[in-house]
Amino acid sequence: MNPQNADLRNANPRSGLHVAFDGITKDFGAVRVLHGVGFDLHPGRVHGLLGENGAGKSTLMKILAGYHAPTAGTIRIDGQPTRFAGSRDAEERGIVLIHQELNLADDLTVAQNMFLGHELRRGWLLDDRAMRVQAAQALRQVGFDGDPDTKVRDLIVAEKQLVEIAKAQLRHARLLIMDEPTASLTPSECERLFGLIARLRDDGVTIVYISHKLDEVERITDEVIVMRDGRFVARAPTAETSRRRMATLMVGRELTDMFPEKRTVPPSATPLMAVRDVTVPGWAEGVSFDLHPGEILGFAGLVGAGRTELFEGILGLRPRSAGRIELNGKAVRLRTPREAMRHGLTYLSEDRKGKGLHTSMRLRDNLTLMTLRHHAHPLLSHASEDAALARAVTAFGIRGDPGGTAASLSGGNQQKLAIAKFLEPDPRVFVLDEPTRGVDVGAKRDIYFLIERLAAERRGVIVISSELIELIGLCHRVIVMRGRRVTATLPADRLSEEELIAHAIGTHTRH
Amino acid sequence: MPSAPTPATEVRTDAAAAPRKASRRFDPHRFGPLLGLALLLVVGTALNPDFATWDNLMNVLTRTAFIGIISIGMCFVIISGGIDLSVGSMAALIAGGMILVMNALAGSIASPVAVVAIGMVFAVTLGGGFGLMHGYLITRGRIEPFIVTLGTLGIFRAVLTWLADGGAITLDNSLSDAYGPVYYASLLGIPIPVWVFILAAVAGAVLLNRTPFGRYVQAIGSNEQVARFAAVDVDGVKLLTYGLLGVCVGIATLLYVPRLGSASPTTGLLWELEAIAAVIVGGTSFKGGEGRIAGTIIGAVLLSVISNILNLTSIISVYLNAAVQGCVIIAVAFLQRRRP
Ligand SMILES: Nc1ncnc2c1ncn2[C@@H]1O[C@H](COP(=O)(O)OP(=O)(O)OP(=O)(O)O)[C@@H](O)[C@H]1O
Ligand SMILES: [Mg+2]
Numbered sequence: 001m002n003p004q005n006a007d008l009r010n011a012n013p014r015s016g017l018h019v020a021f022d023g024i025t026k027d028f029g030a031v032r033v034l035h036g037v038g039f040d041l042h043p044g045r046v047h048g049l050l051g052e053n054g055a056g057k058s059t060l061m062k063i064l065a066g067y068h069a070p071t072a073g074t075i076r077i078d079g080q081p082t083r084f085a086g087s088r089d090a091e092e093r094g095i096v097l098i099h100q101e102l103n104l105a106d107d108l109t110v111a112q113n114m115f116l117g118h119e120l121r122r123g124w125l126l127d128d129r130a131m132r133v134q135a136a137q138a139l140r141q142v143g144f145d146g147d148p149d150t151k152v153r154d155l156i157v158a159e160k161q162l163v164e165i166a167k168a169q170l171r172h173a174r175l176l177i178m179d180e181p182t183a184s185l186t187p188s189e190c191e192r193l194f195g196l197i198a199r200l201r202d203d204g205v206t207i208v209y210i211s212h213k214l215d216e217v218e219r220i221t222d223e224v225i226v227m228r229d230g231r232f233v234a235r236a237p238t239a240e241t242s243r244r245r246m247a248t249l250m251v252g253r254e255l256t257d258m259f260p261e262k263r264t265v266p267p268s269a270t271p272l273m274a275v276r277d278v279t280v281p282g283w284a285e286g287v288s289f290d291l292h293p294g295e296i297l298g299f300a301g302l303v304g305a306g307r308t309e310l311f312e313g314i315l316g317l318r319p320r321s322a323g324r325i326e327l328n329g330k331a332v333r334l335r336t337p338r339e340a341m342r343h344g345l346t347y348l349s350e351d352r353k354g355k356g357l358h359t360s361m362r363l364r365d366n367l368t369l370m371t372l373r374h375h376a377h378p379l380l381s382h383a384s385e386d387a388a389l390a391r392a393v394t395a396f397g398i399r400g401d402p403g404g405t406a407a408s409l410s411g412g413n414q415q416k417l418a419i420a421k422f423l424e425p426d427p428r429v430f431v432l433d434e435p436t437r438g439v440d441v442g443a444k445r446d447i448y449f450l451i452e453r454l455a456a457e458r459r460g461v462i463v464i465s466s467e468l469i470e471l472i473g474l475c476h477r478v479i480v481m482r483g484r485r486v487t488a489t490l491p492a493d494r495l496s497e498e499e500l501i502a503h504a505i506g507t508h509t510r511h
Numbered sequence: 512m513p514s515a516p517t518p519a520t521e522v523r524t525d526a527a528a529a530p531r532k533a534s535r536r537f538d539p540h541r542f543g544p545l546l547g548l549a550l551l552l553v554v555g556t557a558l559n560p561d562f563a564t565w566d567n568l569m570n571v572l573t574r575t576a577f578i579g580i581i582s583i584g585m586c587f588v589i590i591s592g593g594i595d596l597s598v599g600s601m602a603a604l605i606a607g608g609m610i611l612v613m614n615a616l617a618g619s620i621a622s623p624v625a626v627v628a629i630g631m632v633f634a635v636t637l638g639g640g641f642g643l644m645h646g647y648l649i650t651r652g653r654i655e656p657f658i659v660t661l662g663t664l665g666i667f668r669a670v671l672t673w674l675a676d677g678g679a680i681t682l683d684n685s686l687s688d689a690y691g692p693v694y695y696a697s698l699l700g701i702p703i704p705v706w707v708f709i710l711a712a713v714a715g716a717v718l719l720n721r722t723p724f725g726r727y728v729q730a731i732g733s734n735e736q737v738a739r740f741a742a743v744d745v746d747g748v749k750l751l752t753y754g755l756l757g758v759c760v761g762i763a764t765l766l767y768v769p770r771l772g773s774a775s776p777t778t779g780l781l782w783e784l785e786a787i788a789a790v791i792v793g794g795t796s797f798k799g800g801e802g803r804i805a806g807t808i809i810g811a812v813l814l815s816v817i818s819n820i821l822n823l824t825s826i827i828s829v830y831l832n833a834a835v836q837g838c839v840i841i842a843v844a845f846l847q848r849r850r851p
Binding site for chain 1: 738740743800
């Protein structure tokens with residue numbers, strides 16, 4: 001389809017929308033986050049929207065989808081200046097946004113969530129059967145094989161992500177905006193999503209794809225649009241833009257090596273942490289591993305392999321039926337995260353909004369929550385807490401209003417705040433679950449160097465990640481889990497994508 | 512509409528150095544109840560010259576003290592995401608229990624002051640014990656707070672009615688003189704209950720805003736799961752909020768008993784609703800997570816000023832007191848509603 005020809009728009013009800021942003025400006029209180037942004041989106045194309053954390057990508061897309069009103073500027077849809085009263089209004093026009101942060105009601109079932117606000121009826125009553133059938137169909141398309149009657153609460157993060165995508169499918173989008181949809185998906189699920197995107201594109205749907213994973217952007221987008229500091233910076237056909245060039249445009253300067261140089265781990269007599277035959281019923285069976293001072297240990301595996309649940313079990317957040325945990329050579333009983341913290345172990349969850357940060361609380365209150373006693377003598381000293389925040393803001397490069405709530409930070413900056421929070425207790429063993437989810441290239445690099453710095457201080461760092469490149473670039477050893485069990489432990493010199501994938505999906509043949 | 516040109520001189524959003532002004536805008540949650548109270552004071556003064564007298568003001572504050580002290584404890588429970596429906600019944604049972612204990616001791620201990628002191632300690636301990644029991648059932652027993660306290664609401668009052676044999680439990684005459692001043696005496700022109708109310712309010716505000724415990728309470732109410740992952744002892748903190756509320760009920764009761772010198776099945780009736788209303792009118796979110804002691808105090812005072820004005824004037828029948836309070840509660844909630 002000719003992208004320039006918006007007149008074809010009515011030929012097919014499913015055909016995409018042509019969008020022209022013109023001088024879009026957005027203020028939140030005294031802070032201006034968008035400064036007169038202008039560019040076009042064309043039907044039948046996949047637009048990769050790139051930019052650092054806080055560049056304003058999500059904000060611009062929320063304006064397009066009717067969640068925010070612009071402070072100034074116009075959006076033309078198929079040539080018509082348009083102002084939406086709300087997101088429903090935009091959905092009527094076929095504009096669907098899949099949010100960066102998951103937006104599902106935990107206590108409703110998958111099917112109920114997918115039809116929330118758009119329930120099918122038969123007369124006065126809800127037509128549950130039809131909804132279930134349609135939901136199941138949409139779910140299959142995105143590769144979710146579970147039961148549509150499952151409560152969302154019982155899903156893991158990746159499954160929730162798939163439900164969001166399937167939900168958008170049901171709305172018959174003519175303009176589909178995906179804000180970091182693959183943040184928590186594993187390669188095979190991503191593949192299925194990419195297939196879906198290609199089909200939609202071929203149907204003529206306009207697609208905006210926001211992601212910090214440049215390899216994906218390179219693969220599936222037709223064109224990249226780059227924003228920086230709330231402004232439009234550049235657009236270019238993807239085929240003519242290297243990843244390096246994308247990164248440079250986003251950050252505004254050349255980025256040198258993504259990963260720090262790998263140190264050799266100094267030998268140590270006793271491991272910092274030793275886990276023996278730990279079983280978390282339903283999630284992990286007989287897992288054993290050692291973590292040495294100064295080591296970065298990776299955990300690879302497909303979604304559902306039980307990595308997150310294993311560590312929630314170690315922390316005492318899930319029942320553990322067997323096994324032994326030693327920290328610093330001493331057997332410890334960990335029944336709550338509090339006991340784990342006292343023994344020098346903290347865990348940053350992959351579920352930032354649900355388990356990592358209090359989004360409605362201020363930055364300061366989030367940061368110091370784990371170490372309030374250090375700021376209480378005996379009354380809390382706000383000055384001392386503010387000083388801690390100022391230190392964290394500088395050390396981690398957190399950008400945003402320091403007096404605002406965590407929700408007002410962009411996704412990547414929330415992640416930095418979360419890392420800072422779980423480092424406040426100064427743990428000897430730090431477990432990071434998907435530490436760079438939703439984090440821009442520049443910040444990703446910062447986080448990698450930070451992890452290396454923590455390890456160089458002879459801490460043990462465990463990184464659970466679905467990004468193989470990250471595990472390969474960063475870790476001294478990687479443990480692969482499949483179907484609740486450890487299937488391999490690979491030393492640094494045997495780390496490759498092929499090897500990791502083979503162990504994770506079970507196609508590895510022993511030699 | 513033409514696009515707004517972007518002036519070249521525009522300030523860059525340097526987020527790290529972003530002004531903190533944005534978060535200090537006028538906040539209706541904070542000032543709504545205060546404005547409401549100010550308005551009522553003006554109306555009261557205009558309607559009846561007796562309203563703005565020191566005596567009347569102290570009278571209102573003394574009457575507010577009981578509900579006010581309870582609502583301070585209730586504020587913690589609600590911010591943590593819980594609720595306690597039993598406080599009125601609990602007050603009745605504590606009142607009955609402490610009178611029985613004091614009457615029993617009056618024969619064996621010579622000094623009435625000592626007897627009264629023991630009675631007061633008993634009241635506070637019993638309240639704290641009831642509260643901890645609630646907390647234990649809610650955290651370890653994993654029963655919804657609404658259900659647990661709905662149950663004890665019935666239990667407490669029934670036990671009192673049984674103890675009183677359907678009538679009243681009356682304080683021994685020999686103790687009235689020693690106990691009376693706790694309610695009737697003044698210090699520097701301010702009645703004792705009002706002093707206690709002020710102390711409880713200050714202590715409550717400090718506890719909520721300036722101690723780790725207070726921060727934990729807010730964190731749990733805001734998102735229990737996140738708090739748990741952040742190594743907060745969620746069960747322990749919740750247990751303490753209910754214990755604290757129980758202690759507040761004990762204190763309120765020990766101030767209240769000398770006023771009538773008896774406890775009956777109607778003692779403390781509907782106090783739970785007034786206490787909850789004070790907290791909500793004061794701007795604390797029923798969903799938990801955020802709330803203010805100052806707002807709660809204002810809420811409590813506001814509600815009793817309404818009934819005082821109705822008592823002093825004849826425009827609206829006193830019988831409609833609860834109706835007017837109800838209207839105010841709904842109006843305040845309307846003004847404080849969050850935009851979706
Ligand atoms: N509701 C809000 N109130 C105040 N500031 C906000 C709000 N929402 C976003 N911001 C600010 O606007 C800026 C842009 O945020 P936005 O979420 O659009 O960034 P982004 O480009 O999507 O970043 P990321 O890649 O991290 O998701 C950030 O500085 C953020 O702090
Ligand atoms: Mg974003």
